[in-house]
Amino acid sequence: MAELIINRDKLTQLLHEIAGGETEVFAPVLKEEATYITKISQDTPIHYDFFISVNSVKEAIFPRYEPILKYKIDQEGVKLEDIPPMKPIVLFGGHPCDAASLMVMEKLFGWDYNDHFYQDRRNKTIVITLACNEFDKDCFCTSLGYSPHGEVGSDIVLESISKEAWKAKAVTDRGKEFIEKHNTYFAASDKPDASFKTIGDKDIPVGFDKDAVKPWIKENFESEEWQKLTSKCWSCAACTYVCPTCHCFDITDDASMWSGLRTKNWDACTMPIFTLHASQHNPREAYYQRYRQRIAHKYSYYVDLFKVISCTGCGRCSRVCGAGMNILEILTRISSLAKKGGK
Amino acid sequence: MKEIIEKAKELLSQGTVDLVIGYEQCGDKQCRPLFVQKPEEADKLVFNEFCVHNLATYLTRPEVKQTKRVAIVAKGCDIRAIVNLIIENQSTREHVYIIGMNCPGVVSGKAPNPTKPHTKCQTCKVRTPQMSDVTLGPTPPESIPMDKTITHPDVEELKKKTREEKWAFWREQLSKCIRCYACRQACPMCYCNRCIVDLNTPQWIDTRSNLRGNLDWNIVRAYHLSGRCIDCGECERVCPANIPLMLLNRTLQEEVKEKFDFESGYDLEACPPLTVFEKDDHENFIR
Known part of the structure; x- marks a missing residue:
């Protein structure tokens, strides 16, 4: 396929046109000085001048809450009601770390039980990714073998050639079909703006040895280092909820005498109630035990199960943390302790 | 330093x-x-x-x-x-x-x-x-006098709105809440051993981050802080959804000041009004 170009105006028109139909469109939107990737309608202004969204793209495919079972009870008995079928999704505005996270998360949702809510949405989603032009001190995709221009998980990657235009690269057949279907919005190759600066893999330093983390965690579950690393964490769920790979959920029932709704909600291992037993015993009573679980799940348990680290280095958890916890710093410390053979 | x-x-x-x-x-x-x-x-x-x-x-x-x-x-x-x-x-x-x-x-x-x-x-x-x-630390600029009644421009703006406009405003703002409880965890006054939202036998507050659950949570928290909030603004600062939580808290601070002539956190001898019983309380339902 020849190299194709799309500019901001055309892309906005295209996304708005799609949003006016039966497809749900998720795109970056500016809210109170911060950018969120959220469902848009055909007149929502799309925000392009941003570095990275506060939330991750997971909200599109793994929503904050979703109905999974509805029923009514009458004299004839219990009647199940239909959950509306998933609509196709166009997911625009994530970076390569976001797209890569979808490949990580789908392993879990297709593991011992095929979570068709997740899978249906994922299968109907076109992922249009913005390759990175910027990075900050919290970015560490390169430490995990990803790239600011990576293609993993994307259907189409848009690489900036100027402030206003991108070169569109179809990564999958679905991406190709999408571009062909909407070819009137794309133009043939344009002259790139030579003054436009972007970033490469080498700009984001590799902060730690990803392979050293798991063995250290396995050996040092009881290390005092965990308490030192996490003393300031105040155990909210901001990090887990903005994380593109955190996937824990809770099932709740909202029922009356004659009807009920069962919902799948986000949940977080960083919160005390996550492991609170009915007896009131809590195996993860202390703050450090909960943060340790978050790191150990991502860098050890998930790797055991699925051969992939459940983190793509987006750095959102560090940016959002009100207490200044920084995951890159913690992983760097663990990796250096592992190198020195320290506990 | x-x-x-x-x-x-x-x-x-x-x-x-x-x-x-x-x-x-x-x-x-x-x-x-x-x-x-x-x-x-x-x-x-x-x-x-x-x-x-x-x-x-x-x-x-x-x-x-x-x-x-x-x-x-x-x-x-x-x-x-x-x-x-x-x-x-x-x-x-x-x-x-x-x-x-x-x-x-x-x-x-x-x-x-x-x-x-x-x-x-x-x-x-x-x-x-x-x-x-x-x-x-070096001597700071002079503070606002203790006896001065504080008003906040954003609270004044909110008060000018009709009931319907306020409802629309808070519906929109609180819809953004993702229920991460960063507000609660950052707040020095939120120290309950078991927060009402974590009481789940039965579940008192809807844990779904839908409008109903979000209204329940944020309003319960604001009420529980009325007369106790010390205006540090931490909840608003740490909110990943950028909800103007201090607007809610300051509205209640102003109410408490007006009704009870009380501002919290200045005097070790003065108890927050909603935590004490006074015989000359003008609310007669409690007598």
Whole structure:
């Protein structure tokens, strides 16, 4: 396929046109000085001048809450009601770390039980990714073998050639079909703006040895280092909820005498109630035990199960943390302790 | 800042305290909490306009309560929280060594570029700490007089709205809530052993982050803080959804001031009005 170009105006028109139909469109939107990737309608202004969204793209495919079972009870008995079928999704505005996270998360949702809510949405989603032009001190995709221009998980990657235009690269057949279907919005190759600066893999330093983390965690579950690393964490769920790979959920029932709704909600291992037993015993009573679980799940348990680290280095958890916890710093410390053979 | 480091070293090496909670620099325009247990770790301590966090939130943690004595670097606004925690029997004056900071004001806005002066600083009555064991830092600009009634322009704007407009505004704002409870965890006054939202047999508050659950949660929290909120603004600062939570809290602060002539966190002898019973209470349903 020849190299194709799309500019901001055309892309906005295209996304708005799609949003006016039966497809749900998720795109970056500016809210109170911060950018969120959220469902848009055909007149929502799309925000392009941003570095990275506060939330991750997971909200599109793994929503904050979703109905999974509805029923009514009458004299004839219990009647199940239909959950509306998933609509196709166009997911625009994530970076390569976001797209890569979808490949990580789908392993879990297709593991011992095929979570068709997740899978249906994922299968109907076109992922249009913005390759990175910027990075900050919290970015560490390169430490995990990803790239600011990576293609993993994307259907189409848009690489900036100027402030206003991108070169569109179809990564999958679905991406190709999408571009062909909407070819009137794309133009043939344009002259790139030579003054436009972007970033490469080498700009984001590799902060730690990803392979050293798991063995250290396995050996040092009881290390005092965990308490030192996490003393300031105040155990909210901001990090887990903005994380593109955190996937824990809770099932709740909202029922009356004659009807009920069962919902799948986000949940977080960083919160005390996550492991609170009915007896009131809590195996993860202390703050450090909960943060340790978050790191150990991502860098050890998930790797055991699925051969992939459940983190793509987006750095959102560090940016959002009100207490200044920084995951890159913690992983760097663990990796250096592992190198020195320290506990 | 040399004098904080020296003080922390002195307190730790003499065994006056076994933990100092202060601030460290973690970026050009960013500071964060720092726990210091050994004198040699104290060199990282700083104090500047980026020390916005209210460290009093750590005082109610089990491992901090278990210390022999804890020192805390605190601005006047943070000390308001300590005052309340002592009144509410969550801490004692003897347990906390307050390193009070003279404070010309801190900045707000999201990292990495927090540049705006914090709204709480514009109405600050305690630039010189109202209660401390030692006060450090250069003399700050004069505080707003204690007896001045504070009004907030954003609360005034909200009051001008009709009931329907207010409802539409809060529906939109609270729909954004993702129920991460960062507000609760950052808040020094949110210390319940088991928060109402975590009571799940039965589930009192809907945990779904839909409008119903979000309204229940945020309104219950705001009510529970009325007369107790000390205006530190931490809930709003840490909110990943950028919900103007202080607008809710300040509206209630103004109500409490008007109805009970009370502002919390200035006086160890004054109990928050909704926590005490008075015989001459003008609400007669309670008699």
